[in-house]
Amino acid sequence: MQNPNKTKSEWKDEPPAIATGSPSNCTPAMPADAGMVLQLAGGRIEACNPRAAELLGLTAEQLHGNSSINCPWQTVRADGSDFPGETHPPMVALQTGKPCSNAVMGFYRPNGELIWLNLNSVPLFRSNEPIPYAVVTTFTPIADPDVASSQPDRSTEKTTVQQPPEILENISDPVFALDRNWRFTYLNPPARQLLSVFAGDPKIGNSIWEEFPEAIGSAFDRAYRLAASGVTASAEAFYPPHNRWYAARAYPTPSGIAVYFQDVTEQKAALTNSIALQLNRNDAVPRITQAPPAATDLKTANTILRAVIDGTSDVIFVKDLQGRYIVANLAAAEWLATTAAAMLGRDDAALFPPEQAQQIRKTDRQVLETGESTIFEEELPKQGQMRSLLSAKYPWRDAEGNILGVIGISRDITDRQRTEVALEASRETARQQLAELDSIYETAPVGLGVLDRDLRFVRINRQLAEINGFSVEEHLGRTVRELVPDLAGEVEPLLRRVIDTGEPIFDLEISGETASQPGVRRTWRENWYPLKDAAGQITGINIAAQEITERQRIEASLRQSQERIKIAQQFAGAGLWDWDLVADKIWWSQEYRTLCGLDPSVLPSYENWLAQIAQTDRARIDREIRLAIENRTPINTEFQIHHPQHGLRWFAALGNTLCDSSGKPIRAVGISLDITDRQRVEAELLQKTLF
Template identity: 30%
Template structure:
């Protein structure tokens, strides 16, 4: 390599300074028959190309090659050889005109071009060649354009030059044709390149879609496989828990488990097959009323009264004999008081499936039982009350109607009401809706309503509607209590009719009649009285005594007040002034209501 560089450098010096040093004659025998002094000597462009390629190969053989420099030198050598190759092709060798110097032959130029290309492609993934060798769009475009750019323009130039030599056209026309052909060919190349890029883009898109699909399938497969692995892992974990190797781990976690168990509100009892306590939690110790160390290893007969212990032992024996879970209610003494517990007892087994003892979980339900008794009592009261009692949800659907309410509405005692709207039994649905809205916002509504039974009978009621919410502001259901006021309304109507008859009778009679309240104050004027005495309504209420003769006023007033105070009959005679000022004698009396 160094020898090549030295020879071509000497050759360049000889050619540059027109010297004949014989630097390259050492490569030939002395018996050469060449007579021309410079015949067979290396041309300057050949020497330059060899020098560039030699330096490039020297750099390429370095420990850390400079790939960019190597490729730049190779490209330079390629251009020198390519230029001479084209010149020889066009019969216009450049160095043929430099005195006696010889030019580069076409075969030498082709060899140097191939050598340059070999050096360039020696490391296609480095330097400038990384772009051309790339699988990306830039590499594809470069590989599509470079061959056409290196081959087609020189070919067109050759044919244009041949046409000029054959005098088919002048040089101006040839240059124009050359430019048009170059523009056309590059337009075609650009179109072809765009088409190729579009094809690549479509392939890329399809590949991306395929990749997405494959990714989805892979994720699904991974998820499925993960689930399988999880299932297998669970199975392995179960095997590990059943093996002897887990005993130490279980022992380490015993304290944690015991802490969790002790913080559970329900009482936990664990006994062996002999009925001795092996494990309990804090709630269980609280029920028994003894510390842990005094309970572990003991029997029920040692901790409870005989009658209670015998029942516990009997149920434990049934569970361990049958191997089935049993749920029952037990009464246990707690601080001297019997409390009710809901107990679940189950037999536990060892790794071979043999029953090793019994586990009992008890929850104090005394308050719940008492609440159930209270609820049953309340239900009995609701069923016994003669008033209508009902409950419906926020949708207006019936939840509960007591016996008296069903009778009032004409419903059978066993009829399902969950599909019935409460509005079906209201004569005025707008009034009911307004009442419910008031109860929803204010909590309660009181008033009178009219129910309509199944048969169409209207029933006037005095009603109270209450809204109920559980842990929130919005009501979740409504309750109501309604009392049939038909008898009261009939009595009020009868009383109203009686009063009207009384007024009519008072007006028709020749006597003057008026009424007062229990304190003796007149409640309403009597027309005959005011017409006879010539008093106004205000005088009748406040100064009726002024119409009595002055000499009879004290006696009349005293008798009147005494009758009011003692609630006795009032009878008096006095003189009463007429509208014309004259006085006439009247006998007065009273009746009590």
């Protein structure tokens, strides 16, 4: 095996040793015209041979430090579609630990020339390490393949929607990809097969957090979010809904993340049992030193196992038949604010309060007596505070199957439980709000209903049901035409328009007869809104209807009364006025303006009213009006005004003062009459009487 500490220049013409799955190392057969690139575990290009730089049209310096995921060049597949970096053969080989052979890739050189290459990537392993530390890729130029479509236009942006790459489709490890909104964009067949056993087939486009809500806040959540920030991350954890252990490795991609994962439940059980067997058999450690050929392997295995159990945040422990701790990881020691060494040889009575110690011993005895594993939730103190744990205990057996003690793994789920409590509280709030909305819906003073796309009632409140003359139950599932046939011809085309266009209709007045009052023509004012689902598709129509038959009758009666008053004012030569004393605002009827010859630009006000009175009467009228208001006495006075067309005209003002509950004047209302003709007749009679 070659020295992994060689410099970059030493790699250029000498390919490193490659582990191919056999016990010995070998060197790949490489054509003389082949380029070769060495990439480290993160995908970073560490070295290349001169032929690689020549084929790619780049210098070694330009290649060094770049990676398949973040590179300044463009690559395409044989069909002309974009070839994303995370699916390049070297990246797949690093992520799966398996070689990728005979992949075809198009590479655009810096001058824009497209060269087609055949790639072979082989992962490199160090002794006793299961994860590749690097990958070697060799590539040779090939003739242009049959391209399903024309070469991609270099002036356009890269395609972001891809068909599943064959490499990922054919590997045995489960793989899925997420976009930046955490939606599934790809699952290879092994991923679909594994996940569908527990959760049904996850759908492309669905959020991973909707498909697997219990993963929120888990180690997987943290790893995926770390990958989304641009850092490769790993996680290994127990997933309670599946009752399984999973190991996942997440890689950042231009469009999100790619995740390679495995079900490691069996390996986890074997590993934990191996920990107990390797580290705690009374004769295990002494015999290691007595067997030189195997000593190094056992010591290495012990070191790896200890690193594994101390590297997890889960509490891991092994107890003998007397309940004494013979293995405890760092997380267990941290839980009790002590050291792992201080726990060894002690039982739970020495480490926990009596009540908790008795509880722990009870579950231990259950495992020892039944020989079966158990998963349960429990509460134990951690540095003075009670915390919730999801614990798994199962028997520790020797090679002959005899029970030697109990193996346990516990996870702190306090935060998850708090989240679940908060979620349940949120759901309860939502249920209460829904109940309130239902109550409002049923007691609303207007008719409310919902139609589906076939114009069938799927919901209706009592108010609208009574308008139509049928019960709520009789409406459900029946169409508008079946219930109100006299209105169907008018409303169906408009309802269809709402469904087809998605545009609401407001303040629509509809008149007709319904079964509730046969022979009576009634009028309703309605508003129709399109009802949409979460995807924005129109699923029906919301209806809000209010009967306005009586209001229209009252409005018509009021208009008739107003017209009569107007006619009466015209014949009587009278005009109405209304003075709001609190706001100091005056209203004049149009007839008053006509009588006085006022220009439309003159605003109603007390000052403008005084201004039209003859100078000889103005001061007197002002005193009389204010005195009548102050004393709450009727207004009854006569005066002359200057009419712009008819000169001096005589007017009489008659009115009353209105007061609030405390007796304060708040309003003065009255009528003004043109009495010019009466004054002339009275003057003539007086003159005849005198002379």
